[in-house]
Amino acid sequence: MAEAKEVSKTSQGLSVVCQSDIVFSHPGDDVVLSCHLKPAISAASMEIQWWHKEDPVFHYKNGQMTVNIDFEGRVSLPLQDLQNGNVSLTLRDIRSSQKGLYICEVTHESQSIQDTVFLHISSVDFSLVVSSGPVCAAPGEDIILPVHLLPETSAVSMEIRWFRGTELIYQYMNGQEMTNNDFENRASLSIQELRRGNLALTLRNVQPSDSGDYTCKVFHDGCQKRGVVHLQVKEIERVKHLCSVIKQTHEDITQQRVKLNETLKLLEETLNNVDRSSSRLNSMEGIPPFMQDHSKLERLDMEDRTAGSTCTRKSMEGILPLMEAERGSQRTIQTREADTATEQELSSLDTSSQVLQRLRRLEFVSLTERATQTQQSLEATMQSTQERRHETVSAEQERSSSAVPLQVQERPGTSQSDTAQALQRPEGRRQRRQEKRERKCQIL
Secondary structure (H helix, E strand, C coil): CCCCCCCCCEECCEEEEECCCEEEECCCCCEEECEEEECCCCCCCCEEEEEECCEEEEEEECCEEEECHHHCCCEECCHHHHHHCECCEEECCCCHHHCEEEEEEEEECCEEEEEEEEEEECCCCCEEEECCCCEEECCCCCEEECEEEECCCCCCCCEEEEEECCEEEEEEECCEEEECHHHCCCEECCHHHHCCCECCEEECCCCHHHCEEEEEEEEECCEEEEEEEEEEECHHHHHHHHHHHHHHHHHHHHHHHHHHHHHHHHHHHHHHHHHHHHHHHHHHCCCHHHHHHHHHHHHHHHHHHHHCCHHHHHHHHHHHHHHHHHHHHHHHHHHHHHHHHHHHHHHHCCCHHHHHHHHHHHHHHHHHHHHHHHHHHHHHHHHHHHHHHHHHHHHHHHHHHHHHHHHHHCCCCCCHHHHHHHHHHHHHHHHHHHHHHHHHHHHC
16 A cells, blocks of 8 residues: 555645555455545534545535435445544445545535545456255255355355346346246345355245256356256155155054054963963862861761761761752852852953952952851851760760669579569660650751
8 A cells, every 4th residue: 555645635724635545455345445634623514525436426515415326325424533534435345346546525615625545446256166966855845056156255246147047037236136926035045145155046935847957147347157056846755755754654553563462462361360360269169178178077977986876977967968068059159149240340340450350359258258158167067066976975874874773683682573674674764765866866
């Protein structure tokens, strides 16, 4: 950069000074064309104008500002520093067409003073990079056609056009966007990404008819760059997606089937356990308690036989069938009741575990009742047997007591008539005792 000028033009000792003769920049940069009054007095009441060659760029007078349409929104003065004599011009997002000579003119008391600065915008050699392969999409999807500048360069000041075949579908120029009717609200660029050199085009809700070659063209400083991206919108992509969904569904069904088979096996094992428990219950029914009962009764019967009690033996022979018949009828009734209750419980239960619990409770209750009844019948039988034993012992004692008088009467010195009477008396007594025993047996 050249050294700052001391003065360009003067008016009553007042001058305008630009800090440099030339300013260097690149497209898309923000630059400041520095300029101030010397001496530094307030410029708020003065008229300030900036020119680009012969075209007005910015005009300030009495607090009012006017901007050229080509620079609208991208140029300004530091109004807060006008009191200090700062009349610099700020340019944002400059373009190659804006390079050249800029003139700062200040009017004070009908006298104009000015100075100049040259803005040089360097052109950058860049290339357009596109996707090497086709972009594939399914109908209804949103896709991006990737294109970017290399090296990374701001494309805000460039003109960008997108074509499908030979039809223009999208155009960006000077910050304005234009879209073909067929792609209205479907095609767009990101302005923020343009600053990074990203020219990717976004297409929404693509259809098979959108398939084809898309060409991107960039115009900058009289040169043009282009790149082509191929788009494929196929129904087969959706078919693949449906196939993947069906496959996943099939796997889920298979897993559920395996779990169901495992559950069925568990139910079968549970039912088999129930059947085995029922079989054991039926096989054990009436054996352990009644075998013991029979052994006790047989032992008592043998004792009665040893004692020589004919009445007791006959009575026991008559009682045992009755007891067995009574027990059999009780077992039959209990079994029927248990079966009926079991059928009712089985019909109302929902799970095999509940069936097992109910069956076990029924088995326990049935066995307990049978054990109690058996114990009661044994106690009654033993009591009856003991009573008969006492009667047998009493009978034997009477027999032994009757034999003693007979021997006494047969001693020497007795008469034959007395002896005959003595012989007849015991027989009569025995006959009476025998009749009493028979009557007791009949009563029992």
